[in-house]
Amino acid sequence: MKLNRLILWSLLIALGTLTPLCPAQQPPPAPVSIEAVQVIGLVGVKQNTKGNLKVENGSLSFAHSKSTCEVPAASIQDVVTGADSQRVIGGTVGTISRLAPYGGGTALSLLRSKVDIITIQYRDSNGGLHGVIFTMPVGQAQLIKQALVAQGAHTSIPSQAKSISYSPLQSEAKEQVN
Amino acid sequence: MKTIKRATILCIFIARLTAVPLLCEQPHPPAISPAAAIEVEMIQAGEISLPAEFQVALYENLVQELQKNGGFSQVYRDGDRNAAGASDLVVLHTAVTAFKKGSELERDVTTVGGATSITIHCKFTDKEGKVLLERDITGKVRLIGDNLKATDDFAKKAATVAQETLSSDSTSSNSKKSGYKNVI
Numbered sequence: 001m002k003l004n005r006l007i008l009w010s011l012l013i014a015l016g017t018l019t020p021l022c023p024a025q026q027p028p029p030a031p032v033s034i035e036a037v038q039v040i041g042l043v044g045v046k047q048n049t050k051g052n053l054k055v056e057n058g059s060l061s062f063a064h065s066k067s068t069c070e071v072p073a074a075s076i077q078d079v080v081t082g083a084d085s086q087r088v089i090g091g092t093v094g095t096i097s098r099l100a101p102y103g104g105g106t107a108l109s110l111l112r113s114k115v116d117i118i119t120i121q122y123r124d125s126n127g128g129l130h131g132v133i134f135t136m137p138v139g140q141a142q143l144i145k146q147a148l149v150a151q152g153a154h155t156s157i158p159s160q161a162k163s164i165s166y167s168p169l170q171s172e173a174k175e176q177v178n
Numbered sequence: 179m180k181t182i183k184r185a186t187i188l189c190i191f192i193a194r195l196t197a198v199p200l201l202c203e204q205p206h207p208p209a210i211s212p213a214a215a216i217e218v219e220m221i222q223a224g225e226i227s228l229p230a231e232f233q234v235a236l237y238e239n240l241v242q243e244l245q246k247n248g249g250f251s252q253v254y255r256d257g258d259r260n261a262a263g264a265s266d267l268v269v270l271h272t273a274v275t276a277f278k279k280g281s282e283l284e285r286d287v288t289t290v291g292g293a294t295s296i297t298i299h300c301k302f303t304d305k306e307g308k309v310l311l312e313r314d315i316t317g318k319v320r321l322i323g324d325n326l327k328a329t330d331d332f333a334k335k336a337a338t339v340a341q342e343t344l345s346s347d348s349t350s351s352n353s354k355k356s357g358y359k360n361v362i
Contacts, residue, residue: 039326040235082229121234127257127258128256129220129255129257130238133231
């Protein structure tokens, strides 16, 4: 009888210990939402349209005054930030925001505010390739990229932390920026 | 005697004047039958270090310009399955051959330096891959505007070339407007 109780207690303790090791259900990623400018690419949206860019429920949505466009994250073949392409090409990451190519329609680049760029390539339901460019406040592009990748988007350039671990040269570049 | 000499000289002179245009005339490029649809392939950067935003801006501007001014009834994007069913289809392959990223800041300050330019080799083929036309087209922004304007400039020029030479809208009257020379 005592032996039975001992076995029962042992089993309960063992179960109690193992339960936290079982894969717990991950909470859905928190939605990311920022103000952005659609430079070019979204069907039915004029160039340089301001709106709200959101990554939520497995899709990227851009809401502006007239309508909302959605792109499923799974259909995104490539998502690249301005800093990513700068690193790949060999420039200094810190200059992208200061000398970013797209202003907010201002005539003088001297008066421009700092911006981040994110470039997305996706396929529509017919297989047609689309490209979209967004500009946004500095530091936001990486957040959008991470959220999209977490929800099934693909990227040709891994995130900064990963790519730095691959190449010592890139970590040197980062040190120069810092 | 004098009259005969004069008449002979005059005849020779007239004969020369008539013959000069015939001698100078260059052989016509092979006739290209007009197409109703075009498929635009993604810009290939190849060995050129082209930022992703430039590649996408070139592609999107090209698609938009061809839709607006290309003279084609249908413009298909890279990989569009509907293109397979199009009968008169031209495929546009593009590869960047030169890229100089200027600086808007420098353009604003100096008004002389900082120009952005991008040269793209455009190859128009039919469905079977037979080359119809090849041209090098350069997009530039020299004075006013952001670097993206260079991609817009390229797209406008490429659409003009396509409209003048390949589309079913093309007319002989505007065939010399763009001033580009065929590579083939």
